[in-house]
Amino acid sequence: MTEDQSTLPNIEGLVCAVPLGHSEQIVLGHGSGGQMSHNLIARLFLPSFDNPALRAGDDAGVVIPQPGTKLAISTDSHVVTPLFFPGGDIGKLAVCGTVNDVAMMGATPLYLTAGFILEEGLHVEVLEKVIASMRSAAAEAGVHIVAGDTKVVQKGKADSLYINTSGVGIIEPGIVIGGNQAQPGDIVILSGPIGDHGIAVLAARGELGFTTDIISDVSPLNHLVAAMLKAGKKSVHVLRDPTRGGLATTLNEIARQSQVGIHLNENSIPVQPGVSAACEMLGFDPLYVANEGKLVAIVAKEKAEDVLNAMRISRYGENTVIIGEVKPDPAGRVLMRTAIGSSRIVDMLAGEMLPRIC
Amino acid sequence: MTEDQSTLPNIEGLVCAVPLGHSEQIVLGHGSGGQMSHNLIARLFLPSFDNPALRAGDDAGVVIPQPGTKLAISTDSHVVTPLFFPGGDIGKLAVCGTVNDVAMMGATPLYLTAGFILEEGLHVEVLEKVIASMRSAAAEAGVHIVAGDTKVVQKGKADSLYINTSGVGIIEPGIVIGGNQAQPGDIVILSGPIGDHGIAVLAARGELGFTTDIISDVSPLNHLVAAMLKAGKKSVHVLRDPTRGGLATTLNEIARQSQVGIHLNENSIPVQPGVSAACEMLGFDPLYVANEGKLVAIVAKEKAEDVLNAMRISRYGENTVIIGEVKPDPAGRVLMRTAIGSSRIVDMLAGEMLPRIC
Numbered sequence: 001m002t003e004d005q006s007t008l009p010n011i012e013g014l015v016c017a018v019p020l021g022h023s024e025q026i027v028l029g030h031g032s033g034g035q036m037s038h039n040l041i042a043r044l045f046l047p048s049f050d051n052p053a054l055r056a057g058d059d060a061g062v063v064i065p066q067p068g069t070k071l072a073i074s075t076d077s078h079v080v081t082p083l084f085f086p087g088g089d090i091g092k093l094a095v096c097g098t099v100n101d102v103a104m105m106g107a108t109p110l111y112l113t114a115g116f117i118l119e120e121g122l123h124v125e126v127l128e129k130v131i132a133s134m135r136s137a138a139a140e141a142g143v144h145i146v147a148g149d150t151k152v153v154q155k156g157k158a159d160s161l162y163i164n165t166s167g168v169g170i171i172e173p174g175i176v177i178g179g180n181q182a183q184p185g186d187i188v189i190l191s192g193p194i195g196d197h198g199i200a201v202l203a204a205r206g207e208l209g210f211t212t213d214i215i216s217d218v219s220p221l222n223h224l225v226a227a228m229l230k231a232g233k234k235s236v237h238v239l240r241d242p243t244r245g246g247l248a249t250t251l252n253e254i255a256r257q258s259q260v261g262i263h264l265n266e267n268s269i270p271v272q273p274g275v276s277a278a279c280e281m282l283g284f285d286p287l288y289v290a291n292e293g294k295l296v297a298i299v300a301k302e303k304a305e306d307v308l309n310a311m312r313i314s315r316y317g318e319n320t321v322i323i324g325e326v327k328p329d330p331a332g333r334v335l336m337r338t339a340i341g342s343s344r345i346v347d348m349l350a351g352e353m354l355p356r357i358c
Numbered sequence: 359m360t361e362d363q364s365t366l367p368n369i370e371g372l373v374c375a376v377p378l379g380h381s382e383q384i385v386l387g388h389g390s391g392g393q394m395s396h397n398l399i400a401r402l403f404l405p406s407f408d409n410p411a412l413r414a415g416d417d418a419g420v421v422i423p424q425p426g427t428k429l430a431i432s433t434d435s436h437v438v439t440p441l442f443f444p445g446g447d448i449g450k451l452a453v454c455g456t457v458n459d460v461a462m463m464g465a466t467p468l469y470l471t472a473g474f475i476l477e478e479g480l481h482v483e484v485l486e487k488v489i490a491s492m493r494s495a496a497a498e499a500g501v502h503i504v505a506g507d508t509k510v511v512q513k514g515k516a517d518s519l520y521i522n523t524s525g526v527g528i529i530e531p532g533i534v535i536g537g538n539q540a541q542p543g544d545i546v547i548l549s550g551p552i553g554d555h556g557i558a559v560l561a562a563r564g565e566l567g568f569t570t571d572i573i574s575d576v577s578p579l580n581h582l583v584a585a586m587l588k589a590g591k592k593s594v595h596v597l598r599d600p601t602r603g604g605l606a607t608t609l610n611e612i613a614r615q616s617q618v619g620i621h622l623n624e625n626s627i628p629v630q631p632g633v634s635a636a637c638e639m640l641g642f643d644p645l646y647v648a649n650e651g652k653l654v655a656i657v658a659k660e661k662a663e664d665v666l667n668a669m670r671i672s673r674y675g676e677n678t679v680i681i682g683e684v685k686p687d688p689a690g691r692v693l694m695r696t697a698i699g700s701s702r703i704v705d706m707l708a709g710e711m712l713p714r715i716c
Binding site for chain 2: 026028054073121
């Protein structure tokens with residue numbers, strides 16, 4: 001939080017660029033995870049379902065069902081196309097996506113639910129492969145799928161199959177992690193190169209026009225989070241996985257929630273050459289391309305080194321780097337010092353770049 | 359449990375009528391909630407995701423995340439068509455369906471998640487109406503929607519909108535409710551007339567060929583359950599809401615889980631005249647038609663009167679009746695004494711009667 005917050009304009013309130021009128025229709029951009037999704041949530045969902053857990057705007061809702069029990073609860077529907085892509089499939093994605101959302105509250109994910117919407121005519125073999133993937137990802141994460149549901153819709157009323165996973169995790173006492181906890185002086189840490197998932201899925205769709213060896217980074221990050229919390233329990237202020245909308249959107253969310261300025265160094269943000277090349281050809285900025293096995297952490301400066309070291313010796317954290325720092329200003333904004341030394345504002349994703357990436 | 363269980367054939371093992379081969383495709387019947395759904399779960403889901411909570415086969419998984427905390431967790435995807443029908447809509451259905459699944463474990467539902475899959479082109483006004491419905495149902499049930507997710511798919515890849523709701527509730531100490539808890543001597547109680555939801559949705563589709571004033575019974579039953587548990591906490595052995603597959607399928611599930619015989623009196627099962635007439639014209643048996651605001655309870659005989667009375671003075675329980683009793687035999691089966699005095703076996707729903715009813 002900035003000290004002089006009261007004197008600053010409420011940037012959060014000024015960014016509702018796309019009004020939602022009654023005659024308006026839902027477009028793909030409303031599912032982007034970027035600004036249009038945020039507007040939809042702000043206009044329709046929040047006013048109706050308002051409660052502290054939802055209002056917090058984090059990856060999972062934090063609740064206390066009884067004294068001494070603190071839970072993180074999350075949900076995600078998965079509509080990725082194609083179902084299978086280099087490095088994963090919709091099943092692995094569904095398990096990891098929700099495990100990660102729960103873990104990003106500093107919670108230990110314990111239980112998942114799985115709700116399937118199947119299109120009539122789907123081959124049982126496809127479903128078997130997806131389920132095997134879910135099983136293997138759940139085993140790696142150490143979570144149990146404790147409830148399920150299957151619906152079947154007529155041919156042409158779904159695209160093969162959609163999976164919703166919801167997750168419940170437990171938060172140990174003393175952990176306070178949330179998008180509003182970033183503080184000036186904190187260090188911004190990223191667990192590895194960005195954009196792999198988005199480019200891998202695009203490649204699997206045959207939309208690149210060339211071949212690439214990029215594979216999706218889809219992974220369960222809960223054990224990495226556990227290692228980080230062991231190294232600096234109270235020093236980890238924010239955790240978030242930059243999925244839809246990419247790193248830029250995620251950091252903008254945090255900057256707004258905490259009303260701080262996040263300052264990045266372009267040179268320090270790792271992007272694999274294959275992702276770079278694909279983005280250049282397609283006119284994409286890797287900052288906005290989805291990840292499914294990366295996290296960004298905002299950590300108190302004095303413990304940043306310890307957390308960084310713990311990450312680098314953990315699975316999925318080997319390529320962790322520091323990418324920037326938190327300052328009071330410009331509150332609610334993300335700034336990037338470019339490779340040539342100039343500075344630019346990095347905005348949230350406006351519309352939709354890559355539909356159905358997760 | 360029956361005393362002489364060991365001498366009885368394992369009926370559960372004999373009913374896998376529809377094998378699932380690799381070349382087989384998913385058909386609507388796999389989402390019926392009846393025998394084909396059970397086969398799909400037994401063949402694909404259970405072997406992969408096996409754990410005690412899932413294996414129990416109840417409406418919600420029961421877990422203990424830490425000593426002293428017992429939770430019920432449930433999930434349901436909703437694909438009903440049309441979105442709006444007499445008495446409710448997909449939003450009310452999504453909230454009540456999951457609230458009820460959690461409540462059927464004797465839990466107090468506290469938190470819901472909501473995952474939306476929207477079809478591109480959906481009018482925002484439609485979504486607004488559905489959300490208003492969810493809000494109102496959640497308020498009545500006293501639950502909070504603490505996490506949400508929105509995905510948008512291209513036109514033709516969904517049918518307007520699908521909603522997944524998952525729910526978490528807390529189970530007080532001393533409550534042991536589950537499909538395997540029915541005991542010989544217990545009384546079977548039904549909270550009111552059956553088949554209203556299914557017929558109301560069919561009518562809304564214009565598939566009846568005549569008009570009817572039947573409205574869906576979709577309602578949150580958690581307060582009714584609370585009143586029942588107050589009247590006979592340890593005497594309520596089984597609770598279940600007979601949704602997809604209807605009363606017949608639900609009672610078959612319980613008979614199998616508890617390995618008891620459930621004996622019904624046809625005369626005592628209430629069916630509204632409009633539902634009766636519609637079923638007669640369509641060739642449906644109301645025993646298999648979905649309900650969304652009814653529950654069946656299996657209660658120890660000595661407390662049945664108390665529980666019954668508590669239900670009758672509760673909302674949604676006014677028309678509660680006793681419909682039968684539990685005996686040791688035939689284990690795993692439901693028998694019906696018909697109006698003319700003969701006896702017949704009531705089976706589980708085999709395939710699909712009314713697709714996309716919830």
